[in-house]
Each structure stands twice: as structure tokens, then as C-alpha cells.
Amino acid sequence: MAYQLISFVLCPFVQRSVITLKEKQVPFEITYIDLQNLPDWFAAISPMGKVPVLRVDDGRVLFESAVINEYLDETNPPPLHPQDPWRRAHNRAWIEFGSNLIGRQYRLLVAPDEAAFNREKEGLLADLRYAEQQLGEGPFFNGSAFSLADTAYAPLLMRLEIIERRYPQGLLTQTPKTAAWCEALLARPAVRESVVADFEQRFADYFAGQGSFLGQYLA
Numbered sequence: 001m002a003y004q005l006i007s008f009v010l011c012p013f014v015q016r017s018v019i020t021l022k023e024k025q026v027p028f029e030i031t032y033i034d035l036q037n038l039p040d041w042f043a044a045i046s047p048m049g050k051v052p053v054l055r056v057d058d059g060r061v062l063f064e065s066a067v068i069n070e071y072l073d074e075t076n077p078p079p080l081h082p083q084d085p086w087r088r089a090h091n092r093a094w095i096e097f098g099s100n101l102i103g104r105q106y107r108l109l110v111a112p113d114e115a116a117f118n119r120e121k122e123g124l125l126a127d128l129r130y131a132e133q134q135l136g137e138g139p140f141f142n143g144s145a146f147s148l149a150d151t152a153y154a155p156l157l158m159r160l161e162i163i164e165r166r167y168p169q170g171l172l173t174q175t176p177k178t179a180a181w182c183e184a185l186l187a188r189p190a191v192r193e194s195v196v197a198d199f200e201q202r203f204a205d206y207f208a209g210q211g212s213f214l215g216q217y218l219a
């Protein structure tokens with residue numbers, strides 16, 4: 001196997017690389033670790049103690065999802081990143097923005113009470129509106145071509161769809177282009193198959209177990 005991806009089963013950042021590998025139909029092995037109980041070997045290959053880590057067959061390792069995805073894209077043609085340098089740079093900037101959004105979504109999921117939840121919800125919505133302004137006719141971030149930017153936002157939007165279905169807050173109805181983008185992404189086989197079969201239940205159970213405000217509605 002050429003690639004080994006080190007993962008945590010609910011990690012949206014690892015999911016970005018899984019989608020990229022599946023889009024490109026590149027075989028890989030996935031190894032799940034428990035982030036609360038890190039195996040000794042992990043510290044040696046993950047300088048920031050985070051997943052994803054990509055191990056290539058000669059033992060070299062890479063970390064950071066955006067970097068891993070660019071490497072996978074460059075070494076497994078045809079590229080998913082746009083060809084135009086400005087557009088590619090623009091996509092990189094919005095992928096970074098998407099990473100920030102994942103952080104916001106996590107804070108929403110673990111907000112301890114309704115006031116904190118509402119604060120996080122407003123922040124998340126404001127950022128979703130910014131991202132929405134980048135969308136054109138769709139169905140994907142750059143139009144008709146599925147790209148690395150789509151792999152970067154699909155995990156966020158998959159979780160947002162679950163949250164909205166279980167505890168509707170109008171987060172997607174207030175951003176209609178993002179809602180259509182979400183639908184197109186969730187219809188994509190590489191996206192659907194990028195999580196474990198019982199992902200939704202595990203996701204709901206995990207955040208219900210955190211005792212957060214939103215967790216009670218996810219259970």
C-alpha cells in the first residue's frame with residue numbers, strides 16, 4: 001500500500017484527505033487512533049500531536065491536511081486544484097478559511113450553555129456568509145469542476161447538515177448557495193464514502209457525551 005493515513009474516526013481534517021484519495025481512486029490504508037490515549041509511535045511522526053498524518057511507503061511522513069492534500073494532488077494527476085495561479089492561490093486562502101470554520105463548528109458543538117451556543121452560532125453564520133460570497137453558479141466551489149476546495153469544506157458541511165437536521169437553526173437556509181453546495185457534495189460518492197458506516201451515530205454520541213448544549217439535541 002503506497003499510503004497510510006493516520007486518523008481519528010470523527011476528524012474532519014483527516015476526512016479531507018480521505019475524500020481526495022477516493023476522488024483519485026488511489027488505494028490507501030487508514031489507521032485509527034484514540035486522541036485521548038495516543039500510541040507511543042504517534043509522537044515520533046506527528047510534531048504537533050495532531051491527525052492527519054500521511055505516511056508514504058518509504059517511511060516519509062507529512063502532516064497538516066492542506067499540505068497533505070496538495071501533495072496527493074500533485075503526485076496523482078489529473079490535478080483537482082485549479083490550473084490558473086491566481087485561482088489556485090484564492091482557493092488556498094479559502095481552504096484556510098474553511099479550517100477556521102471547522103474550528104468554529106467545533107466550538108459550537110462543545111458550547112456549554114445556550115448563551116455560548118448562540119454566540120458561536122452567530123460567528124459561524126457570519127463566516128458561512130463570507131464563504132457564500134465566493135460561490136458562483138455551482139454546483140461546486142469553482143463551478144462545474146470538483147476541486148480541493150470542495151474536499152476541504154465537505155466535512156464541515158456534512159456535519160452542518162447533521163446538526164441542522166437534528167436541531168434546526170436555519171444555518172443553511174440563511175445561506176442558500178451553501179445549502180445547494182452541501183447537497184451537491186453529499187451526493188458525491190467520494191464524500192459519502194469518506195466516513196465510517198455509523199459515522200452519524202458516533203458523531204452524535206461523541207458530542208452528546210461532552211455534555212454540551214447542542215449535545216443534548218444530537219443524542
Ligand SMILES: N[C@@H](CCC(=O)N[C@@H](CS)C(=O)NCC(=O)O)C(=O)O
Nearest residue numbers: 011012013049050051052064065066
Ligand atoms: N491544522 C490541522 C488541524 C488538525 C486537527 O486539529 N486535528 C485534530 C483532530 S480533528 C487533532 O488531532 N487534535 C488533537 C490535539 O489537538 O491534541 C490540519 O489541517 O491538519
